[in-house]
Amino acid sequence: MGNEEKRIFGVSWTVFMLGIVSFLNDMSSEMIIPIMPSYLTEVLDAGKLLSGSVMGAIESMSSLFKVAFGYVSDRFRKRKVFVFTGYALSTLAKGALAFTRYWWDFLIMRTLDRVGKGIRTAPRDALIAESSEKGKTGRSFGFHRMMDTLGAVAGPLVAIGLIELLKGLPAERAYRYIFLLSAVPGIISLLVIALFVRDRGGEVKKKIKGISTLKDRNLQLFLTVVAIGALGRYSYAFTMWKAQELGYSIVQSIAFYALFNLVYALSAYPIGTYSDGFGKKRMITLGFGVAALAALAFAYARDLYTLLLAFAVYGVYIAIEDTVPRAYMADLAREYEKGTVIGAYHTVFGVFVFPASVIAGFLWQSYSLTSAFTFSALMNVVAMVLMAFVREG
Template identity: 25%
Template sequence: MNFTCDLKAALKKRSLIAIATMCFFWSVSSLMVFSILPVFMTEELGVTPFQIGWIEGIAVSLAFVAKILSGFLSDYIKQRRILLIIGTATSLVFKSLFALATSGLSIFIARSMDRLAKGVRSAPVDALIADLYPKKIHGISYGLRQFFYIMGSVVGSLIAAILLRVYNDYRLVFWCSLIPVFFALIIVVFFVHDASHHLHGKARKFEWNKQDLKNLPPSFWHIIMVSSVLMLTRFSDSFLSLKAREIGVSVAVLPFLLMGYELMHAVMSLPVGWLADHMPRKKILMVGVVVLMLANTVMIYATSPNLVLLGYLMAGMYMGVTQSLMSTLIAENTSPHLRGSAFSIYYFTTGVSILIANLLAGYLSDRYQSASAPFYGGLFFSVIACIMLIALVRKVKE
């Protein structure tokens, strides 16, 4: 059991590196926009926190609807790559709407279309990794993909902070976000390919049947139940930014806070992905949930920039512990010809939970006129998830 050797072996896999690099550029573009979008909405366009909750909740839920359809479709047509191309090209087209936005409605349209584009490509890329590589390296493969994706978030946040500090022009940052999407499109067109050999479980012929969904193992549904409750804590990062602003953190510093969050996420993804190949996953999930409870507690009582930074870092740690692990569990607890469909179900339940989480966060923020209020909800649901995890995850295949 050697992390360095396993990582070197993963880095030699060209298709995995191409997928990871594509994800990196997707993420750079997204964070160039989303690290400053909440402040742009509230301070430039006059959007209220409750409206942000609706915009974020509906937009993210639309993304999960697209993930559902793309996952089932990728199983139906037995191709993942074409959906990656469509999703990336669509994102390139609609990212420009952020730079042209003049109202909350226009931001809603831009956010929704961009999230739809993300949704089209998400389930297929997860299923493609499982198609290409054997089960014994799923953990490190998803961890590497997640590491590249989150490092893209760090780079995107940094670029946004620098451009905003130098030019003080939100719209310029939004226009520049088109560049990394273009690079991602080049990579997916020329360097990403579907699995040509069915060595690792990809179906040889079309086998999809809706009746098969009834035969998904109990362990899969246990994962879905726990993840659904966990996602009730996943309201938008916008509410983290609003908490920071409430205690006096400047707009120019916000991208750096988000960069710290994403950097912690990235740092945790690789070792956790590797550990998922070598130790019981119940223990890893439990650590993540405990970290989440602590993160919400810190944000509730934070009264200084240092405590807010700690809250951001702990939230990033939670994400790093759980995200690649959930992909690994979904991939390994489903039949090969239903992988896309399984990820679709996962994304559907996640989307519903995130919609509820954002609406609840927006309501609590407006109702109590406090940026701390959403984190009480996050703490409550993280405790519930911890209880469910103790009761259910012992049945998941370790």
């Protein structure tokens, strides 16, 4: 499937337009993501453990819905309606952050945003897989992650510009204006989906009798490794807190975060494309090793150059982890259950991301940020070793 569509930059029209949608939506998200840690601790006055737990809960929340909506989109053979609904809910929730007053209503709005992500992610990834040339899923997912992350580069830069523009205002009011303005790119992305994204789910053959891919032992082992690796996936907020711990301002911290996203954006497409030939299992294994190096760099960063290195290596790690496992799962899944199988990956990953940030928050509060990052490095080393027992396909 996907061969009939015209190709742009080596990917189908559908994948290209979904890349535009992700660019706009991630610009919207990343306008507010870099200021949320400070907003949570300084404006809403949440403590370290609570802040870490709230950010972890937000990271995890969407994943509880991904397998369910992936399954529903498989059953109804419709993808676009779930993609549109998910993005619409997220756009509404991001704008509504401007009116939060306490950590719990902040959590409610962020939860609604993540629910929106949970609704759209598996159907969207299944649509990408269905619109990809056979054997080129890595290229398609790499392009999509590149576009998504270019939005994540633009978002913090827009945030820096807005902070400078609004610096005469009290910080709390400036934050609220930025939350409100973040809804604008989200609204444009909804128009792109409605007008230009083609639904491919109706072309998927109905389910035939047979054993589900999810019952495959190799896939179950891989999902176990994913769970262990997820325990080492601290929230991005910890990298921001690390920069601030070293004495850098909120604007400087956002600049570091923009560097991370730039490295991520430049890495995702070539990594995804290369994984098609190199082997997705080997690339995922390498990713766990890069993750451990990034965590150790953050743990022991004491100067600007080590911190810059940490953010850059972190960008390569996330580029691998957010690109290749999706393509790997899409390759393993039968045609009629791609939404379910990809959703299962997202759900397992997300369920274990929450305790990861709770543990990191506890270690930060009880010991230090160094301890939190060291724990992450350990979990990723364990996952890297266990990948030796996973077959390529």
